Amino acid sequence: MYPIDEAAPYPRNQWYVAGTGQEFTRDILARRILDHPLVFYRTQEGEPVALWGLCPHRSMPFELGQLRDDELVCGYHGFAFSREGACVSIPTSSQISPACRVKSYALVERGPWVWIWMGDGEPDHALLPDASDIGLGADPSGWRIDITEPFVMQARAQLLIDNLLDLSHLAFVHNKTVGPAPIALAQAETVREGSRLFVKRTMEDEPTTPFISYLMPDAGDRVWNELITDFYSPGLINAGGPWVWKSRPDGSRGEAVAKLNFVHVVTPEGPNSTHYFGVLTRNFRLDDDELSLAMAAQNDAVRREDIIALEAIEKIVDRHGDAKREISVKADEGALMIRRWMRKLIAEENA
Numbered sequence: 001m002y003p004i005d006e007a008a009p010y011p012r013n014q015w016y017v018a019g020t021g022q023e024f025t026r027d028i029l030a031r032r033i034l035d036h037p038l039v040f041y042r043t044q045e046g047e048p049v050a051l052w053g054l055c056p057h058r059s060m061p062f063e064l065g066q067l068r069d070d071e072l073v074c075g076y077h078g079f080a081f082s083r084e085g086a087c088v089s090i091p092t093s094s095q096i097s098p099a100c101r102v103k104s105y106a107l108v109e110r111g112p113w114v115w116i117w118m119g120d121g122e123p124d125h126a127l128l129p130d131a132s133d134i135g136l137g138a139d140p141s142g143w144r145i146d147i148t149e150p151f152v153m154q155a156r157a158q159l160l161i162d163n164l165l166d167l168s169h170l171a172f173v174h175n176k177t178v179g180p181a182p183i184a185l186a187q188a189e190t191v192r193e194g195s196r197l198f199v200k201r202t203m204e205d206e207p208t209t210p211f212i213s214y215l216m217p218d219a220g221d222r223v224w225n226e227l228i229t230d231f232y233s234p235g236l237i238n239a240g241g242p243w244v245w246k247s248r249p250d251g252s253r254g255e256a257v258a259k260l261n262f263v264h265v266v267t268p269e270g271p272n273s274t275h276y277f278g279v280l281t282r283n284f285r286l287d288d289d290e291l292s293l294a295m296a297a298q299n300d301a302v303r304r305e306d307i308i309a310l311e312a313i314e315k316i317v318d319r320h321g322d323a324k325r326e327i328s329v330k331a332d333e334g335a336l337m338i339r340r341w342m343r344k345l346i347a348e349e350n351a
């Protein structure tokens with residue numbers, strides 16, 4: 001499957017975002033992740049729960065059932081299941097087979113999201129991405145965090161990962177919404193550090209753009225500006241920028257001004273569709289709700305442009321795309337590194 005030749009198009013042994021914390025309520029939420037039908041809810045104590053989404057009796061989707069205290073009651077014949085997935089009562093039988101159960105999944109609530117482990121064996125907590133450097137850790141103080149509209153994109157996750165690792169597309173896909181952004185076409189520096197990968201573009205001592213002046217009126221006339229893709233994991237990628245520093249009179253990099261982050265959460269729904277969640281974080285104008293609304297509206301428009309592009313590619317890529325023969329340039333360096341790494345992860349999982 002393009003561009004990864006393995007039968008499985010995404011690694012399983014990773015943490016993926018199942019949803020925002022606000023989506024986990026006392027109502028049953030159904031969502032397909034890694035092609036598994038799942039249901040989510042919260043216990044009366046507020047703990048998030050994830051279970052396989054189909055009843056083991058006759059495959060009724062649990063989303064049509066209801067909660068009874070912390071138990072999930074199937075809407076077809078009333079079998080009830082604990083939060084661990086064990087059948088605990090059957091209205092027409094006093095006998096309950098131990099085989100009458102559904103899988104439950106480990107969840108971790110961190111920052112604005114609930115993360116799910118659907119991998120083999122015990123969850124590997126060391127793999128949970130730590131994005132505390134952009135305000136998404138246990139302590140968000142000093143950051144404004146705005147959850148943006150979630151999308152389901154009819155395109156495979158890898159297309160979105162490729163997209164985020166080559167931000168030169170800002171100048172084309174987003175030329176109407178983002179406007180002129182010469183930094184998008186600057187030479188990128190790509191650095192791999194463990195499982196993290198950074199693709200950084202820097203403008204050194206340039207006149208302050210109107211967008212930076214609008215965001216950060218104190219930036220001054222000349223600034224250093226960075227646009228960065230920070231790949232934390234296959235499920236979490238930050239497109240950071242503008243990240244701004246004042247220029248000193250000699251043109252060197254001076255005092256830090258502020259950072260704005262467009263954080264992209266990529267959760268495969270299935271082989272050909274993707275949950276695309278987002279959050280904006282910034283470390284300036286923390287109480288400015290109008291700025292948040294304006295940035296969220298722009299961000300939604302930008303993401304829709306990506307979705308249009310990637311859904312167009314999805315429709316034809318298996319018939320006509322060929323990762324071995326396609327042309328790549330320097331700006332693809334980060335995406336190619338991550339593709340190789342993802343292929344290796346997937347191959348190891350399936351060995």
Ligand code: FES
Binds near residue numbers: 055057059075077
């Ligand atoms: S299908 Fe769920 S109880 Fe029968």
Ligand SMILES: [Fe+2]
Binds near residue numbers: 163169173174
């Ligand atoms: Fe984009």
